[in-house]
Amino acid sequence: DAKTTQPPSMDCAEGRAANLPCNHSTISGNEYVYWYRQIHSQGPQYIIHGLKNNETNEMASLIITEDRKSSTLILPHATLRDTAVYYCIVRPSRGSNYKLTFGKGTLLTVNP
């Protein structure tokens, strides 16, 4: 699976947009970008995933660059409850490899 690079930590003011970057320069054509988050002492929670088009759901938006070498997760109006570690993961959509590999992610702290 392609490797990802994320900043170890970020801060955001409550009510503002949080933009979390992820670099995945070695991503291949059949690999999706997934985002999960983990609130302290809980299991990770799926947020969103995409292949090459931008995606939006009730939680967040995912912007993938045209060359697919990087992406940004956007939380449009961050709240204190969005404070968590955010993981960016890339992996193929097909094949027998079920595994998701979680790095250290980005600790997002939303401040009042």
Place this chain on the structure above:
Amino acid sequence: DGGITQSPKYLFRKEGQNVTLSCEQNLNHDAMYWYRQDPGQGLRLIYYSQIVNDFQKGDIAEGYSVSREKKESFPLTVTSAQKNPTAFYLCASSPWTEGYYGYTFGSGTRLTVV
């Protein structure tokens, strides 16, 4: 509601003892996984299972064992051979649906060796 149940939430074990962590899901997912998380670290895969009666080692399987006798259940045994068992253990499941591998995680079991 469908989901994954891990029990117990907290577990204390004496050195040299085996202990089994429970993981049950009612999501009808085919695949199940066990991860270990140490403080300030990401998740590391211990074992995973794609179908009943079949499982594969992950990245850190030494000192652990699993079974998958039922689709709903994937218990993890931490044996006395595991040198540093104190950690947060997470179980997850996913459907086998091409193009989407979203995982659903349990709330975790925090194991402490005393």
